Amino acid sequence: MKRYSIVRIGSEYVVQAGKTSILKVSSRREADKLITDAAELLQQEPDPVSDEHPSIGHEAPELP
Secondary structure: OOOEEEEEEOOEEEEEEOOEEEEEEOOHHHHHHHHHHHHHHHHOOOOOOOOOOOOOOOOOOOOO
């Protein structure tokens, strides 16, 4: 995972991944929580993909 940092710019906090700014929030506590939540989500294993039952069906276009 990339290294994240929180930089205060004026009255806002900017979350950066490397040198890229990715998120702007109003409090440092909110920035810390969002980084923690994102890191937890990135560590979860994705659900296995099943081709048997797609979640979105494909419909043929209606012709006039």
